[in-house]
Amino acid sequence: MSSFIINGGKILNGKVAVSGAKNSALKIMAASILGSSKVILENIPDIEDVNTMVQVLKTLDAEVKFDRGKNILEINSSAIDSYEAPYELVRKMRASVLVAGPLLSRFGRVKVAVPGGCNIGARQIDLHLKGFEALGASNSIEHGYVISSAGKNTKGCAGTGAHRLTGANINLDFPSRGATENLMMAAVLAKGETTINNAAREAEIIDLADFLISMGADISGVGTDCIKIRGVKKLAGTKYRIMPDSIEAGTFVVAAALCGGIVEIADAIWKNLEIFCLKIKETGIDINRTSDNTIIIKKTAKKLKPVYISTLPYPGFPTDLQPVIAVLLSTAPGISIITENVFENRFMYVEELNRMGANIKIDGHHAVINGVDRLSGAPVKAFDLRAGAAMVLAGLAAEGVTEVYDIYHINRGYERFEKKLGSLGADIKLVNQTDMNV
Ligand code: EPZ
Numbered sequence: 001m002s003s004f005i006i007n008g009g010k011i012l013n014g015k016v017a018v019s020g021a022k023n024s025a026l027k028i029m030a031a032s033i034l035g036s037s038k039v040i041l042e043n044i045p046d047i048e049d050v051n052t053m054v055q056v057l058k059t060l061d062a063e064v065k066f067d068r069g070k071n072i073l074e075i076n077s078s079a080i081d082s083y084e085a086p087y088e089l090v091r092k093m094r095a096s097v098l099v100a101g102p103l104l105s106r107f108g109r110v111k112v113a114v115p116g117g118c119n120i121g122a123r124q125i126d127l128h129l130k131g132f133e134a135l136g137a138s139n140s141i142e143h144g145y146v147i148s149s150a151g152k153n154t155k156g157c158a159g160t161g162a163h164r165l166t167g168a169n170i171n172l173d174f175p176s177r178g179a180t181e182n183l184m185m186a187a188v189l190a191k192g193e194t195t196i197n198n199a200a201r202e203a204e205i206i207d208l209a210d211f212l213i214s215m216g217a218d219i220s221g222v223g224t225d226c227i228k229i230r231g232v233k234k235l236a237g238t239k240y241r242i243m244p245d246s247i248e249a250g251t252f253v254v255a256a257a258l259c260g261g262i263v264e265i266a267d268a269i270w271k272n273l274e275i276f277c278l279k280i281k282e283t284g285i286d287i288n289r290t291s292d293n294t295i296i297i298k299k300t301a302k303k304l305k306p307v308y309i310s311t312l313p314y315p316g317f318p319t320d321l322q323p324v325i326a327v328l329l330s331t332a333p334g335i336s337i338i339t340e341n342v343f344e345n346r347f348m349y350v351e352e353l354n355r356m357g358a359n360i361k362i363d364g365h366h367a368v369i370n371g372v373d374r375l376s377g378a379p380v381k382a383f384d385l386r387a388g389a390a391m392v393l394a395g396l397a398a399e400g401v402t403e404v405y406d407i408y409h410i411n412r413g414y415e416r417f418e419k420k421l422g423s424l425g426a427d428i429k430l431v432n433q434t435d436m437n438v
Pocket of ligand 1 (some may be wrong): 022023026095121123124125126127128129158173175176177178179318319342343385386413
């Protein structure tokens, strides 16, 4: 068990670079299953979720080599001989279900543990399964596993895999990112044309499509809500660089807004964060881009202004930055309101923030934030990845010492988080339980 100890109130200054995007890397790693030869991925972040996806791929008998120092991952899926993503890995990381689309597409069969709910919501996979069915697969749920097969489904095993999926017209009830990705990967080797209507439009979807296209897939319309995929017979290996992580960039934006100084964030792509950056501007923070991929934040003497925020799929305000911006708004005098529209349970961190002196009330899917003069350091826990990052930011801004527990959540998605913040001047220390016992 490790924690972060933060001595708050230090001014942040300098330059920090954003790592590769977790939510792109994980899907592209899963998509590597589709290639008949080696895939080389650059800019893979060295984070826990990537380690879990490496384990998933190894469980399927793929060969995987991760050069952490260089952030390069090599995947060779030619020897895959297993079609099962086991519960212990899916339970650890829901994104493991993203191997279902590629396995079904390439081998006509898959058995994947049903993920169940998590700390931010129920997070079903019904839209993924409905889409597989539309593509001609049959699904059954047995003993906590979904078994999908493009051939005839046999009880307890993932079908014969003798058939290919068939292109179809799919209408998503909600622009789910995971469903869009799983179905896009399922359709690339299907017979004929697939259309995904009401598709998700996040930059990570475009990154995944660009990767698939570099393998030989035929995809158009990504970045719009209507994606067209014309199935091809085979996909080859490729070399590809993962896009930078917008949510990490947004996290550093808020750290700087709370504690800067002048902070320059490299590999922060403004257009992927536009509505977030505009909301930051609305609070009175001086935020600008010096190029398409550099954002600069300067401390302003003025008091912050409260704002209203509603989370929505892209191009709306990203739900993953909701807990992070709540910390900033908790110090903006007046009433801010955040409405969470994507997940039903993403305010678990609020009680922890209130223990640090924030004044936030939850009413259904709204958080009513009454800005306070200052936060005060306290022991708090990370409920999930972004809630954990929010606690760290609160600690940086607070008076006194904050200890953030359960930081394994944070390590799932932020590469060298405390080191990057430390390089900007934050006083943050990683403490292992064993150090504390000495
Ligand atoms: C992705 O999750 C991200 N995870 C999440 O980031 C992010 O919060 C989320 O998209 C929304 O932007 C990864 O990319 C690994 P969805 P995903 O399918 O794909 C409902 C982080 O902190 N839904 O777009 O699982 C679902 O319950 C993480 O990095 C169904 O009802 O999100 C949710 O309410 C956390 N049925 C909404 O749709 C389905 O079949 C959006 O989910 C699928 C989804």
